[in-house]
Structure formats: structure tokens, C-alpha cells
Amino acid sequence: MKDLPLIVIINDDGHEAKGLASLIEAAKGLGRILVVAPDGPRSGMSHAITMTVPLRVKKLVEEENFTFYKTNGTPVDCVKLAERVLLKDEKIDLLISGINHGSNSATSVLYSGTMAAAIEASFANVPALGFSLLSFDPDADFTYSIKVARKIIKNVLKEGLPERVSLNINIPYVDEKDCKGMKITRQAKGYWKEELVPYEDPHGGIYYWLTGSFVNLDNEEDTDEWALANNYVSIQPVQDDMTAHQHINELKKWEEEID
Amino acid sequence: MKDLPLIVIINDDGHEAKGLASLIEAAKGLGRILVVAPDGPRSGMSHAITMTVPLRVKKLVEEENFTFYKTNGTPVDCVKLAERVLLKDEKIDLLISGINHGSNSATSVLYSGTMAAAIEASFANVPALGFSLLSFDPDADFTYSIKVARKIIKNVLKEGLPERVSLNINIPYVDEKDCKGMKITRQAKGYWKEELVPYEDPHGGIYYWLTGSFVNLDNEEDTDEWALANNYVSIQPVQDDMTAHQHINELKKWEEEID
16 A cells, blocks of 8 residues: 555644545545544644643544544644654655635735644645635535645645645635636735724623734735635745845844944 | 833743843833733744633733733734734834744744744834744843843834844854854754654553754855854844745646646
8 A cells, every 4th residue: 555645634623624524535545644633623823833731642543544643732733743653754745734714815824723734744845735715614615625625636746846835725615617717826915903802701800802804915916815806716835934035135234233 | 101112022931931031121221111921831832823712911010111911822912912902003113022942043933932923013014023042941041132132122223124024033042252243144944853752641641742853954154043053143034925936937837737
């Protein structure tokens, strides 16, 4: 069975999420599959790793070419556990993450556990894909997104990806007939504007739920936001260098000025 | 007192960390200070936000031009609470984060709660600085790093920063006389190689602690790793666009191919 490609599947909505079952379905038959999923919701966990409590893993399913574990960790912990504990450094041919319940376009890529898992895998030069469907409904219809994911998975298994690059794939929540195709995009510039409404508990204590809405500052036609608003699947190639290269020269004067 | 600049201070090691007290000391007298710190260690929390439990804030100190809150949230939650709840959208003149106990150079910027707080503030065009000292010792000597931080804080209060750019400042743990100055740097390419050693609990259960070492793949003289290894303070300008722009054209063919 060693000839089949080794596919690792991660998510951030937890091992019981419909989006995870959908991604497993999308990859079925394409390789030996190892699923490592958090034991509950880990949305908005970004690239967090668990340092203050120990990690545990529990095997839930073992069948031919299909093994499924849950863990108390974050999505990035799941990747590290897969690589180092469960696979003992066996080479992973493809890591796929999702399908996330809700968009991870634009600035959301920074908050996303789904995409952090893909980026983490790309550090080891594993081709990695994060999938998100533009519906937060836990019971959303994933039929079309499964077809899209399977097409892209097959393509990446065949063609690979550039070194240390992962793909952030967002899928509009529309009928298949209304989807206009795929666009290679860049991350739109924007930010999340929070609403932190105060609540009062029965003992008089005040608490807040974090919620907000995305403010888009960037409507160019090459952005992920534009593609999604126009019913295209958005495919953003992602890398991990956060340096503001364009400002290095203007800041060079500080080397003398501050010292 | 409205004429004094408004300075918000965040960290990820928690409200009792020596590094936080050190950063407060570095900023003392330079403005009205609001501290919002997690109620315990939040290392490695990256850009995580809290979505499954409500957020609470508690005022610990209120003096003239100095207010100090703790919260159960992540470093990024602290920024959002400061902006939206505690300051009710009053314009922040400077956000500073740290001083972190341990390096946040190279790929660590992606895992860092310290830097995530700075990046979050930069979304609202607040000049933002993350400081890290290259010692994990909870009782490290911050004397020199306080001097460095104060110099840089003063400079940024005077000159500002480019729009939507924050600075990732790493300070070598050496005597002042051995520090060679400041370097504007870029993020070195590398990755964290984990060691997940199995432990057994008294009931026979197996668990793992996440730990690892950084593998540097990039020793060029313009990197943060080179600067720190050569006893320079590293100042990396950071932005939030994670798009792999250099690969957009080669991937464009997929738009037809996959569809």
C-alpha cells in the first residue's frame, strides 16, 4: 500500500464537523488517508500551538488506508502530531485542511486555524491546501465544494506546488450552475471591526462575546474578495514571509538615528 | 491630559511577567498608558481570538495616566478589548507589545502572540511595536532591553511608521557594551523541528509536551537571524499580506486546467 500517496487531513471545526467529513469524501480513493482533528471547535486559533497543557491523541477509526485520530490540540498541533508522532517523519504527499464552515478570505487568513495547518505543512515542503465554504451553517450543503476540492486535490497530487507555498481556497456558497469557475487571487486588504456587546451574568458580572464584521478596503478584480463576490472559487497562493520588504530601505536610516 | 500620546501596552506572557513590567518602565512618562494583559501565559497563541468562551476584563490599577487591566483573552483579544471596549474607539497613538521572554525572530513571528498583537493594531493604522528579549528566563535581566525599547518608542512617537506596518524587534541577551547597534532586517527562512516525547501518566495514559528547536535555512546578512547571532538588535518591518505574489502568474493556467 506504500505506492498510494499519503494524504493527511486536518480541520479546525473539530472531528465531528460536517466539513471534515466532506473533505474526507473529497479525498476518498486518492491515497492512504490519515485524519488528525481537534476534539472540538478550534475556529480562530490561527497558528497557535499548545504549550501550557500536554497533548493527547486518541485513535477513533482504523481501516484499510484510512486512520482517524482526535486530539486536544490546535490545528497546528495536529500537523505536528501527524508529522512527528503518528507518521514518525514519513514523507507526506499532500496535506488538506477543512472544509471550513465559513470564509477564510482576505485578512481572515491570519486568524484561520484551517490555513495555519496548511502553512505549517508547507514549512516541510508538503503541498498543502486549505478549503473553506462561504457558509457558517453547521449543516451546510457541501455537495459542490466536495467536487471542487476533489478536482484541486487531483491536480495538486499530479502537479505539486511551488516550494513552501500553500493554497487558500474559498468556495462561494452557490449552486454549481451559478459558479463561474476558478480564479487565482491575492489577499484583499481589510480588517475585522469588532462588536463587543456587554452581557450580565446572574451574579452581576459583565462579560463580552467577540463578534464582528469584515471591512473590505480593496475591491480590485485580482483579489479574493472580488472573485467570491462574483461567484468564482478563489485560489490564493500563500507564503509565510511577513517582512514588509518595500519599507526596508526607508527604515535603514534608523540604524544610525536611534543608536 | 489629552495632549499626552495614548500608549497601549499588551503582552503574551501574562500580567505578572517581568517583561511586561519592563515595557511599562520603558514607556513611563512618555504618554497616557493603558495596559491590557492576559491573566496568565499565552505564549505561542499567534493571532488566535477567543470564540468559544466569553471575555472578561478586570481593572487592577488606576492612577494618573496609568490604567492596568487583565483579561482571560489572547493577546489579539486584548487589542480588540482595548480598542472597542476600554477606549471606545479613541485613537491610539502607539501600541507596544512585550517584552517577550524569548526570541520571536524568523518563522517564530507566525506563532508569536506578542507580534500578533502588534499586527492586529496595525490593521487600524496604529503604529505598533513588538519587543522580544533572547532569554526565556522568567527572571532575565531586562535593563538593556528597557533602554533599547525606550529609544525606539521615542523615535516612533516622533516619526510614526508606514501605514499598516508594525515592527518586530528582537534584542540579543548580551551586555550593553557587547551590543553592536541596530539592524533593519528581513525574516529568515526556517522552521521549528518538534520533539514530542511520550510521557506516561499515573493511570497509564500517554501524553506529549510540545517542544522543539529552530532550524535556520537562511544565513544571509540581511536576515534577523544573522543580526541576532552577531549581537545586533534586529528590527523587522512586518506586513500582513501572505499572498505568494511571485507565483500568481505560473498558477494562472490552473484557472482553465482544473475547471
